Structures are given as C-alpha cells and as structure tokens.
Amino acid sequence: MDSGFWAGYLSGALGIIIGNPLDVIKVRLQAGNAAHVPPSHLSGIEKAGSLVRGAAAPILGYGALNAVLFMAYNRLLMTMDHSVVDPTNPSGVPLYKIWVAGAAGGLASWTISAPTEFIKCRAQMDSRPEVSSWSVAKDIYRHRGWRGLYYAGGVTSARDAIGYGFYFWSYELCKRLMTSENETSNQAAMKVLLCGGIAGIVTWGSVFPLDMIKTRLQAQTMHDTHDVHTLPGSTERQPLVRPRQTLTTVQIAKEAYRAEGLRPFYRGLGVCSIRAFIVNAVQWAAYEWLMKSFTQPSQPLSLEPMTQRT
Template sequence: MAADFWAGYLSGAVGIVIGNPLDLLKVRLQAGHGADGSVPTQSPSPQSGLRRFESGNALVRGAAAPILGYGALNALLFVAYNRSLMLMDRTITDPTDLQSIPLWKIWLAGAAGGLASWGVSSPTELIKCRAQLSSRAEVSSWKIAKEILHARGFGGLYYGGAITSIRDSVGYGFYFWSYEYCKRYFASEKDDSRQAALKVLLCGGIAGIVTWASVFPLDVVKTRLQAQPILESRPRGPFGETRPMLDRQILNSFQIAKQAYRREGWTVFYRGLGICSVRAFIVNAVQWATYEWLIKTLNRSDNLVFSLAT
C-alpha cells in the first residue's frame, strides 16, 4: 500500500502546484459571480477573469487546501482504485501493466476510487472554490475553513457533497478508463524509454481532457452551488429559534441548473471548458508521469529491501 499511496499523494500535490492558476480562472468563469453572492451584469470572459487577478498572490489563491487535500485525495483515489481492481481480477501484479484487464473493470474500479475519495474531495473543493471566488484581498484556505466551521459546523464542510460524489465517481471512472485505453492504443514494442515517457505524458493529458468533458456540466452546477452565500449568520427569534433568511434563498443543485439554463442558455454548462482542458492536459500529463515513475521507483526499492532482508 505504501508505494501507491505515496506515489498518488506526491503526484497529486505536483499537479495542484502546476494547475492552480488555470483552475482559478476556470472556477471564476463557471461561477458567474463571487462567493459574496454578487452577480455580474454580463457573462464573464477569460479577459475579465484575468483582470480579477488582483495581485500575484491571486494566482495561488486557494492552493493551500488542495495541495494538502488533493495530495491525500489522490493517494486515496489510487489506493482505492488499485485495491478495487485487484478485487475484481486477482491476476494483477503490476498496477502499471493492465493490458489484459477488460476496460469495463477499469472504469468500475476508477468509479469506486472516486467515490472513496469523496471524504477528502468534498471539503477540499468547497474551501478551494470559496477562496478562489472571494473578492477579499486577505483571504486564505484556513480562514475560509474556520468561517465555514463557525457558521455551519463540521457538516458545513460537506456542503455540496452529493453532487461532488457523483462528479467524482463518474469522472474518475472515465479518467482511468481513458488513460488505459490510450496506453493500449499507442503501445508499441519498438518504443525506447524516451518514446514511452512521451506516450505516458500524452495519455495522461488526454485522460484529463476526457474526464472533464464527461462531467463538466456537473462541475459547473457544483461550483455555483458551493459559491452561494452560505456563511451569513441566520437571525434568531425571541426564544433563540433560527429564522429563515428570506432575502438570501439557498438553492439546491436542480434549482441552480434550472436557473442557469433559463438565464444563460445551455452554453453556460460548458463555460470555462477550454481553459479547463488546457489545464487538464498539462496537469494530468505531469501527474501520470510522476505517478508511474514514483510507483516503479518505490516498488523497486521495496523489492531491494526485501531481497536484502532475506
């Protein structure tokens, strides 16, 4: 377990460091408004999103939670994926060599891995999203987390958790499926180490694009759901009872999707997909290359230690 855990953790952290600036732009394009509830008078564009990078610090805004959280998420994802796949097929000995495994098993194992990582991905996504959309100059992931805990308790960290779990399960199913499909499509016995490494980068990048294309409408709804003004203290009655906030209605996923379609048309569900695809290709190319290199290196080290011990 140690090899795929640490390979997943470190590759996930590397991916966040590389992709956070583009992820910030993607989230702002998806939301169409800030976490303070303000709605623009016109649809946002990549140029307006870039102008909202108030300082160099904005490029890494919201990165602290994902670097720690996504590292753990990626570790859980790969461990759950590998274990699920091994439960379905006992012949697997090397997680980087799955040529004989049916692709439908890989999709199911990926979906199981995505669902297993939900416990980390849901609060991480909420904190990241609200930090990236905040208009406050001084904001951090830690400050956002404390505000959520103070206003809504521990359960508040899982606001939007249902749609996040669906997105992760479906998305990661296609993530592992498309990566393995590409590896098989481009495989050749004549490849040298350089060609093999380039193909890993290519397959990882393609897998990232396929994954986001498959769940992008869900991600748009999730972003808008989590960007709602949910942190205001609710007014109290004379006996301490909580009164409804009639001026700030909190919408559910279906209401948000319906409202977005009615106001902005179906294209709203793909706003930011171009930026996201560029980011997905770069991040997942590097992430898969890092993962495969690390797991092979760690497995060789474990085998060497075992051989010396015996």
C-alpha cells in the first residue's frame, strides 16, 4: 500500500474518534419519528456510553474508507493530469478535474461506506445498552443476508460521489484563495485547519438532503414487529418476525416534504456543520502531516503543505 492509503486510514480513524458523539445526535435528529426515537435522545444530553454508540464500525470502516478514498483520488488525479507530481499540492490543476477525481474516489469507497453507514446508523438509533456494532451487523446478516448490508446503497453512492467531489474541490479552492507569499509554517498550519473545516461544511451542505433520506431508509429496518405464534404440531410459542412495509427513496422524500416541507431535509445540519468543521480540520491536518512524514521521514514533522518535487 502507498503512503496515501495509510495517511488516509489513520486520519479517517482519528476523525471518527473525535466526531462520533455529534454524529449520534445528527443521525437521531435526521431519523425523527422514523425509528420512534424517544424525545430524550433527540436532546443530545445523554450518557457518554450512548454518545459513542456505533463507533466501532466507523472507526474500522471509515479508516479503510478514507484510505481507499484518498488513494483513488490521488491516482486518478495524477492519471487525468500528468503535470501532478504531488497530489497534496495540485496547484495549476483545473478545479473541475479535482471535483471529478474526488467524485470517483467517493464511488470507489462506496463498497466500504454503504455497510459501515448502515451498521453505524442502526447502532446509534438503538437505545438498548447491550447493542454494539457487531451485534447489529449479525442481526442484519441474519435477517437480510450479505446483500442486506448494502441496503440504501443507491442513495449512499450518490451522496458519496457528489459529497466527495465537493470535498476535494472546496479544500483546494480554499487553499488557493488563502495562499500568500512568504507564508510561515504557523500560517500554513492554520490554513490547512481552516480549509479542512470549511471543506467539511461545504461537503455536508451539498448532500445533506440525500443523507437524511439515507438515514430514514435505514431507520425503517428497525420497525420489524415481533409477534408470537404456535408452530404446527407444537404447543411451544415462537417469535415471528413480520417486516413492516418499507418506503422507497422517492416515497420517503415525498412523505417528508408533505409532512413538514423542506425542514426535515436540513434538520441536524447545524450539529453536523460543527462536527464537520472540527473533524475535517483535524483530518486534513493529520493527512498532510502523515503524508509528509511518510515521504520525507528525515525531515521534522510540520503541517506546512509540501512543495512540488522537481
């Protein structure tokens, strides 16, 4: 694996550790009544154990997702524009190419993001203390098989492609607008943090309605009703699972708009924006720091962006 893979993996895992508590609140706000979440959970004032619920799947999955994302982005950008020597500093590359490379990277990471998001979403919305990412994954597999892990995969892939296109595009645009002559290392470090945070907000703002629909699609799977019936030839009562009829992507969007207009499509965006700024500021700083340490191990670590090699 190249340096981009490991820098992406480590920075992605770090981002999840930092941002998961706010992500729990965001998911429950988006789900609304879709999963019958108690009002006390929507307030965001919960025990620490609840706020880290569902973290195991994204820490493992999002690290791998971020690794695939950055590796695919770096390689495609260098393929699209042969002038790129250092993908962390693609100065002079048209911004549309950066958007396309980011969108392609998002699609490449979908195979990991779809099951990771589903497991995380289910775990975060379940208030039972014994529920973990692993128990949720086993439950999904038991009732839906391997294909069930990719439930809502279509809207997830659209979200990832569009969102990561804007993710890399907005980060590079911000860096170019903030570039100045005689930049000190402290100024460069602050630029990476600020541009990373802004990129996170832009990304979620561009796809938040899609993310809400994805959350409600996945929340429907918690609506299975458990009845009791008697097996033929037996007096023993057995649980019977009757899956409730689920809505499609379009039906969920129509139902949400009919009930509350545009409000539910952006509910939780404030919390998500705060989380996105913090997580992506740290994540981009960690990524550029790790990339520099991997490619220039003899140099002292710094957040100053790498210059192009000649």
